[in-house]
Structures are given as structure tokens and as C-alpha cells.
Amino acid sequence: MSSIDPRQELATRLGLAEVPPARFGDVTDVAHRLRENDYLSNESIASVTFLADRLAKPVLVEGPAGTGKTALAQAVAKATGSRLIRLQCYEGLDESKALYEWNYRKQLLRIQAGRAEGSTEDWDALEEDIFAEEFLLTRPLLEAIRANEPVVLLIDEIDRVELETEALLLEILSEYQVSIPELGTVTATQIPMVFLTSNGTRELSEALKRRCLYLFVGYPDVERERDIILSRVPGISSALAEQIARVVRSLRSLDLKKAPSVSETLDWARTLVLLGKDEIGEADAVATLHILLKYQSDIDKATKELAGRSKGLA
Ligand SMILES: Nc1ncnc2c1ncn2[C@@H]1O[C@H](COP(=O)(O)OP(=O)(O)O)[C@@H](O)[C@H]1O
Numbered sequence: 001m002s003s004i005d006p007r008q009e010l011a012t013r014l015g016l017a018e019v020p021p022a023r024f025g026d027v028t029d030v031a032h033r034l035r036e037n038d039y040l041s042n043e044s045i046a047s048v049t050f051l052a053d054r055l056a057k058p059v060l061v062e063g064p065a066g067t068g069k070t071a072l073a074q075a076v077a078k079a080t081g082s083r084l085i086r087l088q089c090y091e092g093l094d095e096s097k098a099l100y101e102w103n104y105r106k107q108l109l110r111i112q113a114g115r116a117e118g119s120t121e122d123w124d125a126l127e128e129d130i131f132a133e134e135f136l137l138t139r140p141l142l143e144a145i146r147a148n149e150p151v152v153l154l155i156d157e158i159d160r161v162e163l164e165t166e167a168l169l170l171e172i173l174s175e176y177q178v179s180i181p182e183l184g185t186v187t188a189t190q191i192p193m194v195f196l197t198s199n200g201t202r203e204l205s206e207a208l209k210r211r212c213l214y215l216f217v218g219y220p221d222v223e224r225e226r227d228i229i230l231s232r233v234p235g236i237s238s239a240l241a242e243q244i245a246r247v248v249r250s251l252r253s254l255d256l257k258k259a260p261s262v263s264e265t266l267d268w269a270r271t272l273v274l275l276g277k278d279e280i281g282e283a284d285a286v287a288t289l290h291i292l293l294k295y296q297s298d299i300d301k302a303t304k305e306l307a308g309r310s311k312g313l314a
């Protein structure tokens with residue numbers, strides 16, 4: 001085992017005066033503080049989060065939609081008093097929206113103003129002038145690198161960008177720096193915690209994966225889902241929360257086009273509370289299935305399943 005602390009090593013590489021303090025004491029501390037911020041983790045979520053901080057490495061969080069990947073980064077930011085900087089990915093996202101761009105309009109005004117004054121400024125001087133800090137528009141990745149306060153950088157739904165666009169991220173993910181041809185290299189002045197999320201709609205590049213710790217977040221087990229419901233749906237009883245978690249789990253085991261996610265479980269729980277239910281009868285369940293399921297064929301399958309196991313329901 002190497003005796004060099006990765007945080008210390010990175011701090012030295014970045015030329016920081018001191019090593020920024022680690023955010024978490026141990027794995028239990030992660031779980032505890034996430035829970036205080038209404039996020040229910042499990043063993044792997046808590047330990048990968050802990051390691052990401054200690055190893056100063058980004059985390060790639062993968063799993064089905066609505067299982068708490070984005071919410072994890074948000075909760076880590078809250079729990080550690082860090083500023084959350086989010087880059088929402090989409091098809092067509094490019095450098096100018098992810099990293100930085102030059103403020104052309106302002107540059108143009110500057111050039112015109114120079115001419116109007118009859119300035120004899122030569123091109124080199126002018127060029128140096130308009131490619132300065134003042135004309136730079138900072139986008140989320142550069143923003144995260146330049147921030148002075150502790151930062152959690154969330155690169156959300158990375159699988160939505162084209163494979164080639166991933167390359168934009170590699171320098172940040174391994175070096176915590178951004179190279180701007182006209183300005184030079186900007187290095188981080190703190191050690192941001194970085195979370196990338198993916199719904200797994202495509203394979204990510206090996207280069208990207210190599211730079212990250214990997215965390216798979218699947219559907220929670222019944223106990224954790226019950227706790228998530230209890231923490232997110234005010235006024236719900238523990239018994240109802242547990243019953244909801246059980247029904248949802250049994251529905252997920254059916255061969256559905258789109259299994260219900262945690263977001264849908266929460267919508268369902270809120271619906272049942274609004275309807276004044278203390279427990280779920282088969283009729284209630286069937287009447288509200290459209291909250292959980294978004295395909296008629298799935299609703300039909302679930303209706304049959306619920307009728308079959310209706311003894312388990314009230
Ligand atoms: N472990 C969890 N603890 C608390 N709430 C959760 C958890 N997982 C999911 N949620 C809830 O489910 C919603 C959807 O989660 P989200 O992070 O948006 O999913 P994803 O990013 O994986 O698609 C969140 O708004 C949050 O309320």
C-alpha cells in the first residue's frame with residue numbers, strides 16, 4: 001500500500017498551499033449525514049462516496065432512471081456545506097456550454113470602441129486585450145474549477161452527450177484543470193467532489209470510466225424504500241410506507257416495459273396520502289396504477305398481478 005495520501009498528492013500537483021480537509025470521517029459518517037439531509041444510502045453508496053472524497057476521484061453513478069443518482073450529489077453538497085454546480089448534459093452539448101466561451105458581443109464592442117477613439121492600437125495588443133478574463137464567459141466545468149469554496153460538481157446524465165463530447169471532460173476528471181488556449185491552464189484551488197450520472201442508455205468510453213470510481217444505484221430494497229418514503233412524504237404512516245414499498249417491489253419483478261422508479265413510488269405515496277388512505281386495498285391500487293406505470297400494457301399486467309395476490313392487500 002502506498003503511504004502517499006492521494007489528497008495530499010493532488011494538492012501538491014495543483015500547487016495548493018494546504019491540503020483541503022476531507023469531508024467525511026468514515027463510511028458511517030457519510031450514511032449518517034446523508035440521512036440528516038433526507039437521503040437514504042446503502043452500504044455501497046456510502047462507501048463509494050467516502051472513498052471518492054479520500055481518493056479525490058470522480059464517481060460515475062449508473063443505474064435506472066429515478067433511483068436517486070442526482071439526489072445523491074445534491075445531498076452530498078448539502079451534507080458537506082458545498083456549493084453544487086450542475087452541468088445538465090443533452091445531445092449537442094459542446095465546449096461553449098460545458099466549459100467556457102468568449103463573449104463575442106463584448107469583444108466586438110471593445111474593438112469598435114477602439115476604432116471610434118481613433119486608437120492606433122496594433123492588432124497584437126488588441127488581441128491580448130479581448131482574450132482576457134473580462135471577456136470570458138464561464139460555464140459549469142470551468143466554474144467548478146475556479147470556485148474558491150468547496151464544490152460538488154454534478155455532471156448529470158452524461159450518457160446523453162455524444163461519445164466524442166466525453167473527451168471534453170477528461171482533463172478535468174484526471175487533472176482538475178482546464179486548458180484555455182488564449183489564457184493558459186486554469187487549475188483548481190480546492191478539490192471538488194465530482195459526480196457523473198448515467199442512466200445507462202449507452203456505453204461510456206473506457207477513458208472516462210478509467211478516471212472514475214464506479215457506483216451502481218439500483219432499485220432500493222423494501223426497507224430502504226420504506227425509509228425513503230418516510231423521509232420524503234410528510235404525514236405518512238410507517239405501515240402504509242412499508243405496504244407501498246412491498247407492492248412496488250412485487251410490481252418491479254413483473255416483466256414490465258418500464259418498472260416504477262423511486263420517484264414514482266413517492267408520487268404514489270403522496271397520492272394515497274391525499275386520498276386519505278391508511279392502507280392500500282386492491283381497488284385503491286388498481287385505481288391509482290397510472291401514477292406508478294406509464295404504459296397501458298404494464299397497467300394491465302399489474303392489475304392482474306394485484307388481483308392474484310389481493311389477499312396480501314386490505
Ligand atoms: N436514496 C434516496 N433517498 C431519498 N430520496 C430518494 C432516494 N432515491 C431517490 N429519491 C427520491 O427520488 C427522486 C428521484 O431521484 P433522482 O435522483 O432524481 O433520480 P435519478 O437521478 O437517478 O434519475 C428524488 O427527487 C428523491 O426525492
Ligand SMILES: [Mg+2]
Nearest residue numbers: 069070156197
Ligand atoms: Mg437524475
